Amino acid sequence: MVFMRGDISGHDEQTIGKIPEEHPASGILNINLVADHHEPTKGITVVTWEGPDDPGNPYNWSHGRKWLLTALAVFATFISMINGTIFTVAHEPMNERFNISDAHFPHSYWPVTSWALGGGCFSLLILPLMEDFGVRWVFLGTFATFICFNIPQAVAQNFATLVVTRFFAGGCVCVQANTAATVIGNVWDSERSRNMPVSLFILAYLAGSSIGPVIGAAIFDHLTWRWIGYLQIIWYGALFPVYFFLFKECRGIAILGQRAKARRRQGENAYTQHEIDTQDQSILSIVGRSASRPLVMFFTESVVFVSTLWSAFTIGSLYLFTQSVEQVFTQLYGWSPSHAGYVQTAVVIGEFLGWVVTLFSGKVYFDSASRNKEIPGTPIPEARLYFAIGGGIFGISGGMFTYAWTSYPDFPWIAPAIGLAMVGAGSVIVVTGISDYVVDSYSKYAGSCMGIIAAGENTLAAFLPLATMSMYNVLGLQWASTLIAFIALALSLAPILMLIWGKQVRARSPFMKEAVVEKRRKSIGSV
Known part of the structure; x- marks a missing residue:
């Protein structure tokens, strides 16, 4: 994202x-x-x-108009992210139709891998165009292109067609899903006013991915796997006129x-x-400049590097469930793939609970302004990490441990499902904390930072699930999930160093220094 x-x-x-x-x-x-x-x-x-x-300045729009555009953008995030995982429950008939096998490797996951890789590429190449050319037409053009690429997904006659078209569909979804972040930055003019919209955006982003297998299972149980594609064409096509008439330009x-x-x-x-x-600059030069800075910051900024790994692993774990949940619940309880897909409702429920926690996290962050000695009256950036660290330790890592050691036939199915819900809750808390912390710490370079984080998220979402089947077969249901839990625990403990040395890190970073100077200038100006 x-x-x-x-x-x-x-x-x-x-x-x-x-x-x-x-x-x-x-x-x-x-x-x-x-x-x-x-x-x-x-x-x-x-x-x-x-x-x-x-009145033409989006910051001066009425609250009703701001919330209408925000709601449209957040819903676009949710409905488009469903496309990434909705096909995963129907892999058996797809394997039979395209003559592929998951016996030794999850070949049926390649359409999701190509979809995520498309998102990673487009996050660095297309999203920056919104900064230079506006939001409305980039979004609508991408939406129309996305609908076109959904058609061959529904009627594909060979596996290669499905994999290739999913790459471009994933790229389009990356633009559609992240448009909400652009809208929020353009219509809400303060950290406090953006707090609720940003948390809703992240909830929609994660819940859309997690609920994909649930919706796919409901369609597959009552129709054929082809209808998963047909119905997407219908509902995306029906939504396009709504967005064409209601989704207005908000880029200043x-x-x-x-x-x-x-x-x-x-x-x-x-x-x-x-x-x-920009009169002498080509689109290629603009995109090239926008795409190169995230890579530079990834290799030179320790905060960006750790944040990318932490957020990417969190998102990758959610996509890992599209593979591991079926293995666990079919082996333990003899369920069908579609019935195992329904279990991922637990992840979505957990994500909603995690969203509630993020609202309290915002209060803790703003209250930290009274303790800030560096820039009095301004919230401490590291205060964004308090709940995120707890969400990583007790939510993601704790949930994976629960998921691991309740994966026995003697336990009822609700036990590992609770572990899934804990991971879902932790994922929203962690990703929200990371996003807010990076945006607060890097100010005007936030787009570049989040661009590389999005690329990392899509890379892990693409490849981590490919190793799931072998990992769970070799290590067993319990120890495979335990390995994931320990990695999540290590990544959650690393940001504690930022709580201790955050001020010193900001002093050494040329990018973060600019954010400190800007905040100090605003603080002085408000006195």
Whole structure:
């Protein structure tokens, strides 16, 4: 998942502080020199907001309008993430139709692997376009493309077609699912106001993946596996007109760009600051710059590195359940694959419980402002990790231990299901804590940080489940889950070091230093 930053009053960060005095009423600047790295440009007017109360600025929209767009984006996250795992329960008829076998390797999981890999690639290549070209048309174009790639999934006549089309479908879902993060950053202007929307987005992201096998099982039990694809085409196709008419542009630079185009049609030489700054840049150069920074930060920033591993393993564990739950419940209780799919409802229930916990986590974070000696009156970034560490230790790791050592025929099925619910709860708490901490710590580079985290999440979701069958066959049901539990425990304990040395780490990181300076500037300005 990717949390893209919102714009700052409609301007790109690199141009803040370089804009001359604004005419108080027109919202247009008459300038001779726009940015340090451009040649002087005479006779151009720069379109900006018409004062701090401009009704066109998404930050000034009514709460009802903000929540409508947020709800649409969050629902798009939930409904699109279902596509990733919905086919997993129908692997037996698919194997028979395409003449493949899971006897020695889970070949039927390749469509999910290609789907996740598509998401990892697109998270670094396509999502940055929303920052430069706006949200609405990138989202709608991706939505329409996604529907098109669902058609061959439903009618595929060979396995290669299914695997290839799933790659592009996964890439489209990555854009659709993470649009909510972009919307939230663009319409909610403070950490406190974003707290609830962000937690709902993460809940929708994780619950959508976890409920896929449940919905797939319900369809497969009453129809054929082909109908899993047919029904997706129907409901995504029915939703597209809803989004076309209700999903409005919320990216500041895009709204100002529309105003600038309208003025140019009237004969004015009007442009936005963003248009001037990027006039000599191609889409490839913009995407290349956006895609390279996440990789640099992954290898140079210890916080980004650990956060990527922690979040990726958490998401990978949820996808691992698409394979291990069937192995466990069919071996212990003789259930069919579809009935085992229903058990993953426990994961979804746990995720909802974890979401409730994150609301208390937000209160603890904001209350930490009274203890902050570094920047008085500002919450301590590491306070975001308190609940996340507990969620990792007692939720994910504790849940996996419970799942492991209740996997005996003498225990009722509800016992390992409780372990699944604990993991689900812990996953929401951990991912929310990581996302909030990285966004708070890296400020304007949050999009790059979350981009590499999303790539890591998709990579583990793609490959970790491929090892599940062999791992559970070789180690046994109990010790395979125990191994996962110990890894989760180690990753959960590592961030404790940030609670101890967080201030020193921020002082050494050039990226985090900028966030500290910005927060200090805002703190002084609010006094």
